[in-house]
Amino acid sequence: MLKPLGDRILVQVDEEKEQTIGGIVLANNAKEKPQTGSVVAVGAGSQTPEGKTIALTLKVGDKVIYDKYAGSEVKYEGTKYLVMHEKDVMAIVE
Amino acid sequence: MLKPLGDRILVQVDEEKEQTIGGIVLANNAKEKPQTGSVVAVGAGSQTPEGKTIALTLKVGDKVIYDKYAGSEVKYEGTKYLVMHEKDVMAIVE
Amino acid sequence: MLKPLGDRILVQVDEEKEQTIGGIVLANNAKEKPQTGSVVAVGAGSQTPEGKTIALTLKVGDKVIYDKYAGSEVKYEGTKYLVMHEKDVMAIVE
């Protein structure tokens, strides 16, 4: 498994569901691609200037909305994830 | 519901009212689109370098004026919101 | 009324007086538009990294000179104001 470092989290991106109208598959507008996903792993936390570790707020299972350009894509065993800093998460969907 | 992270707030943008002159609907000037809204959710607060959380000043229900380019638009159950940092709010309308 | 957030102040901009020479109204040179105004509201203060609030130096009624590009314009009940950070004020006119 992938373990994010520091204040990073690992997000499994929600799949874009294709819309079908009368049997024709319509690709989604690129501008509206999903920016939501589920947290599948979290780092140990951020570090104060004095070296103390502060646990992250997010936890595995949280469904999150994140900035459009947040994170770097990583592939692991065929699945695509985003590794991003917790601060790039805008909100939790409760 | 959406729960903003950290020092972020969730703002429901005031609707632009269309003006009607003699029955003709006039679109508003883009330059004058509303920059006011209502706070519908607030984050837990900002964090000091030592990891202490400082509660936000704004609270749910506050009517706010914000910078023109503040925030990121998020859609949730058909409604558009802005997620922004509290520091992007210029003033409260009392 | 508008209540500025944090280290912001609300400034009512001094009106540009039009000059009349022999009955002809002369528009002022844009480069010389007034950068003075009166403080009509002040925020609660700036915040230290540890979350302590430090009251602002300026108070309501102060006449101020500010940087040319300081502040954001806000309209409230037909009047134009500038919301700016106290640090954008250069000097008080005493």
Next chain:
Amino acid sequence: MLKPLGDRILVQVDEEKEQTIGGIVLANNAKEKPQTGSVVAVGAGSQTPEGKTIALTLKVGDKVIYDKYAGSEVKYEGTKYLVMHEKDVMAIVE
């Protein structure tokens, strides 16, 4: 009078003396325009992150040399001044 805010000072710029050779007034070379002046007012001081005020080093009457692009020009009762941060002053002429 103008009272500079915080770590700012108010400088009265030394007048450029025009040179006359045989009765012809010569404009000074723009590149050599004076960057010296006299401090006519000082702010209360800079502020530490904890909100303590630290008095400035310069005092009224100091003759200073400042960076070419330092300060903002302000006009007050017909006289031009420069408002600048104390840190933009390079040296005192003693």
Next chain:
Amino acid sequence: MLKPLGDRILVQVDEEKEQTIGGIVLANNAKEKPQTGSVVAVGAGSQTPEGKTIALTLKVGDKVIYDKYAGSEVKYEGTKYLVMHEKDVMAIVE
């Protein structure tokens, strides 16, 4: 051997395996070049502003995923390594 300074680590980059289809060697797509490697040496740690050293999180043997443009390439005795800051490592592969 190379000993990274401060908060740096030395990474031996995973070799790109060439794919063979029917005996024809296919070069990998440059965009998909591996961004994984193994930590072969770590620095003494980062330094607090007060000069205290904080040991790194990574240790020799860790398999890491790093940012695409992370690190500087160094050659040592014929082998290519990347020297990068620990903060450029996104995740550990466990």
Next chain:
Amino acid sequence: MLKPLGDRILVQVDEEKEQTIGGIVLANNAKEKPQTGSVVAVGAGSQTPEGKTIALTLKVGDKVIYDKYAGSEVKYEGTKYLVMHEKDVMAIVE
């Protein structure tokens, strides 16, 4: 005399010696113009965020090598000096 402010020093630039070959004066290559000089005055020191003054390392008489673009030129009683921050000095020539 000029007294540098804060963490600044005043440097008298070493004169470029013109080379003469067979009586012809050769201008030096601009790229090799001297970047050495002598410290003729030093400021009171840098200031900590809490307002404590820390004396400079350099002292009057030190011969220094400085960055090519370091400092601002000031003229005082016909002599050219450089005012620069102590941190722009690379090394002392002992």
Next chain:
Amino acid sequence: MLKPLGDRILVQVDEEKEQTIGGIVLANNAKEKPQTGSVVAVGAGSQTPEGKTIALTLKVGDKVIYDKYAGSEVKYEGTKYLVMHEKDVMAIVE
């Protein structure tokens, strides 16, 4: 001798050895020019915001690998050196 200031070190760059094949001298590829050298002098150390000096990690005699664009070239008594900040050194060759 040259004494680097603060957190700087003085590096004597390793000479590029020219390769000879069958008696023809081949210039090295500019892209592969050496980025290694030996530390010949070190500064007193970096300074904390409170003015405490922290000794450097490197010492005279260390063989170092540094960033391609690290340092400024200085000439002293006919020899070329690089003055760089210790943080620009990537690794020590042991």
